[in-house]
Amino acid sequence: MIWIVSLLVxxxxxxxxxxxxxxxxxxxxxxxxxxxMALALLFAVLKAPDVAMTEAAIGAGLSSLLxxxxxxxxxxxxxxx
Amino acid sequence: MRNVSGxxxxxxxxxxLLVMVAQLPFGQPLMLVGQQILQVSPNEVGTAxxxxxxxxxxxxxxxxxxxxILFTAASGVGLILGxxxxxxxxxxxxxxxxxxxxxxxxxLMVPLLLVVGFYIIFYGHVTPGGGFQGGVILAIxxxxxxxxxxxxxxxxxxxxxIEGLAGAVFILIGLWAMLYHHAFLQPFxxxxxxxxxxxxxxxxxxxxxxxLALGLKVGAELAGLLSMIADFPELTGEQNK
Numbered sequence: 123m124i125w126i127v128s129l130l131v132x133x134x135x136x137x138x139x140x141x142x143x144x145x146x147x148x149x150x151x152x153x154x155x156x157x158x159m160a161l162a163l164l165f166a167v168l169k170a171p172d173v174a175m176t177e178a179a180i181g182a183g184l185s186s187l188l189x190x191x192x193x194x195x196x197x198x199x200x201x202x203x
Numbered sequence: 204m205r206n207v208s209g210x211x212x213x214x215x216x217x218x219x220l221l222v223m224v225a226q227l228p229f230g231q232p233l234m235l236v237g238q239q240i241l242q243v244s245p246n247e248v249g250t251a252x253x254x255x256x257x258x259x260x261x262x263x264x265x266x267x268x269x270x271x272i273l274f275t276a277a278s279g280v281g282l283i284l285g286x287x288x289x290x291x292x293x294x295x296x297x298x299x300x301x302x303x304x305x306x307x308x309x310x311l312m313v314p315l316l317l318v319v320g321f322y323i324i325f326y327g328h329v330t331p332g333g334g335f336q337g338g339v340i341l342a343i344x345x346x347x348x349x350x351x352x353x354x355x356x357x358x359x360x361x362x363x364x365i366e367g368l369a370g371a372v373f374i375l376i377g378l379w380a381m382l383y384h385h386a387f388l389q390p391f392x393x394x395x396x397x398x399x400x401x402x403x404x405x406x407x408x409x410x411x412x413x414x415l416a417l418g419l420k421v422g423a424e425l426a427g428l429l430s431m432i433a434d435f436p437e438l439t440g441e442q443n444k
């Protein structure tokens with residue numbers, strides 16, 4: 123149990139670091155979606171299914187979609203940092 | 204300089220949070236009312252999902268506040284990004300650049316998303332899920348064709364009507380409970396909305412209706428919000444002059 127939680131926390135920290143360090147902006151949006159997905163898995167492992175479903179739907183789905191649409195409207199779709 | 208001050212502030216915030224967490228006993232629930240809710244809820248409210256009972260029966264006013272927050276956010280985005288849709292139909296037409304896989308995949312996914320979304324909403328009081336989660340999935344199902352195909356546009360009049368009606372139905376069901384001398388937004392039982400057995404679809408009185416209104420409102424709201432952001436004309440350098 124502790125190994126699964128440690129692995130998920132490590133994935134979250136690594137993806138959050140990747141958001142800061144990746145040059146491509148679209149890849150940074152995808153990395154933030156990975157953070158939300160790992161958090162949803164952590165909630166599911168901690169036996170909170172409602173919160174896990176909400177986090178998966180909103181964090182991994184809607185929030186990344188919103189950021190990607192905003193990037194497209196700003197014309198930063200293919201720009202490197 | 205700005206990075207150092209940012210680091211100091213976040214370090215201070217982390218320190219405060221750790222101090223708060225260190226005061227709490229590890230492994231024991233904090234809230235005393237949670238144990239009582241767990242004992243009383245299956246007989247009193249009748250849902251198999253206790254989280255749904257807390258969200259709608261014991262703390263229904265907070266759910267109404269959450270609806271108000273979502274409505275305010277969507278209205279704010281609509282004020283900033285809304286524009287005359289009739290004037291925009293011809294000028295910024297997207298060329299149908301989506302490939303074959305995207306188009307056919309969307310055609311397969313939209314019915315699946317609708318079924319999953321409505322299933323999560325309808326069974327929200329039995330299995331984990333509920334109005335918010337199902338509503339977000341419904342919003343994606345409504346929004347996805349407008350993103351992929353160039354000839355599909357979201358009917359904003361219909362979306363606004365659905366959103367307004369669903370919000371009004373939520374409040375009206377809450378007021379209806381007051382006619383039976385209950386509190387505002389308390390789920391109640393009469394001959395049509397029976398109490399039922401624990402774990403049935405038709406159980407817990409009017410609580411599934413509240414979840415349905417909630418899910419439709421959230422879905423319509425988020426679909427309209429995403430469509431407004433997606434349809435906004437692309438900012439180029441010349442527009443800043």
